[in-house]
Amino acid sequence: MDLKRNVAGMKPGETGVISGFSDDTLSAKLLEMGFLPGTAVRFNFSAPFGDPVCVSVSGYDLSLRLEEASTIVILS
């Protein structure tokens, strides 16, 4: 079973390394914000209804929706 994991499936406090993206249009923006393949991403916490989520990447905190987070593929 080789299911690719993504940021949306992470648990609070968990870290992972970004390996790629599954959405081409969104990836351009995510790359600009510092989601680079090979960098570490940390899942901080999610909003009360589980969406959006707050993650740390490249040294700062970002909020993004689950939908966007699910396009960021990680190795962990």
Added chain:
Amino acid sequence: MDGNRKKIALVGKPNSGKSSLFNQLTGLNQKIGNFPGITVDKRTGITLLANREQAEIIDLPGIYSLYPRTLDEKIVAEIFADQKGEHFPDCVALVADATNLKNCMLLLTQLMDLKLPVVLVLNMMDLAAKSGQSIDIQGLSASLDLPVVMINARKGEGIQELKKVLSGSVVPSRKSVFQIGDEIKPLVRKIKEKFTLTTDYEAYHFLQQTESLHFLSREDRDYIEREAKAVNFFPHKYQGAETIMRYGFIQDLLNKVILKTSDPEWNKFSYRIDKVLTHKVWGYLIFFSVLFLIFQSIFAWAQVPMDFIDSSFAKLSNFLDQSFPDGPLFDLITQGIIPGIGGILIFIPQIAILFACISILEESGYMARVVFLMDKIMRKFGLNGKSVVPLISGLACAIPAIMATRTIENWKERLITIFVTPFMSCSARLPVFTILVALIIPENKLFGFFNYQGLVLMSLYLLGFIAAILSALVMKFLLKTKEKSYLIMEMPTYRRPKWANVGYTVVEKTKAFVFEAGKIILAISVILWVLASYGPGDKMQQAEEVVRFQSSQRQISEQELEAQISSTRLEHSYAGIMGKTLEPVIRPLGYDWKIGIALVTSFAAREVFVSTIATIYSLGSTDDEQTIKGRLKSEINPETGGPRYTRAVGFSLLVFYTLAMQCMSTLAIVKRETKGWTWPLIQLGYMTVLAYLSAFAIFQIMS
């Protein structure tokens, strides 16, 4: 003259301190807040550089890269795309957040590739020091081949040094970072030649963002698009590759110059606060308590200064009335202008408190958490988490609130936000609300703590909010779009508000409100006074004689006669005729022709309501009672013999003013932001009909 002033643009990522620096340089009071996306439009100011040379400083919205996604970002990208345009700067100061250089540098390397003269300004050096990070400035400057200056824009440290650098000649860096791929190089060169551009990278941007090159003709843009297609150029794919290449360079550089990477522990404090403020239960509880506190403070704390202003104006008016001789000009001053001005000055305390609260929410960094907290809920209503900011700042004024929607990427969500923001009760509604609430609700306290009047006021705000989100829900189903919606936003760290910034915002906004509203109120008061004092032909004279004749048949006192005459004269004046014409339409809502006059005058600006009724009732009575509230209280409904302002009438008016558009300036800004008259007209129609029907329902139910 303007032409030879050096133009210096301040650019950088959102929330990096550009506007703070702008204020330090120009002495102006551009709005500042700890939230990404406070500035949404360009603003210029003048500074004096080290050699006493004047330079024009341009403050811009924040951007991460030259590839814009939102409207405010487009404003910046367009300035740099058109190098022959009037706003293209001679020199750029890139304001970077020194606590996190990495994502500030992406834009910097792009500007370097455009061969622009750039100064790298490292801001927030105080915070960088606190986080235990040190930067090798000389190494950074040498590697980038650029001048680097360290500042603290909050305190104004390092500004002289920056001015010195800016007054010298800043030359473009010789370093280039991004290598354009060989497969598209021939095309880039071709475009560069055709449009006589200076750099390859500029030509590359012509390829990337052809649609937004509004300064080119349609044919030219079509030409570029055809050529791009011919070589299989996909903008997004190339953008990603470019970003990765740039970050490669940046990472290498930062590894060399940052001597100790910041210690991840230092903002633990922020996390701990976040745990509480974004908690399932506490988060919402705290948010609603904050809102509740704001409303209570508006009503409770502001009362004392308001009563003072009110009675001072009544005294002034009374004093002038007695010391001036009778005559039309003096009447205009004592009965038209003074109550008119008093009618708005009295609200300074409330408006100041409101602006202060909103400013504190933004300065502390809490607003970004509210966006985070509310996004999921807002999406259910066709809005975006970021819509919270316009909705909350709409409590102060809809105009900046509607401009703040520029940070919302998605067109549909942005349009819905613009459409519903005017339902949020703005500060101009406060005068109307306060007067009417004080009139119909007793001053008692519930459990000795909650002020009844405060609770009613709060429910009016709630009504506005409910109208806003329900309208949003309706629009969500009516509007169709395939465009995706995003919420990718940096979370600023919590900071203690800088009180001077809060103070400036309060003073600036209150001043603007008083002067803007003051001008309109003054103008409309004068027009109204003329309309209420004169009538067509000798109608007013005739009516007066009829009253005199009729009363001579009966026994009535001198004072009663006077009152009857002045009210009959008003009825037959131009204003009276106006109100009378409208009366059949508004009678089902419980209003008479006098209120009709106020509805007409406040069509363009709702705050005029108070000064209008002040003028009308002072013309129509000879009462000694000089405060506006007192006059309204003593107004009699001739049909019932009871007071004119019953609870039903009062609530009907309150609901009407909560829901009606009644603001010309908002319509004008909506027209500008949606590029056409369609939306403002639909909005005007919708809000007026909704206000009318709701006021009708309330009045019929209550009476």
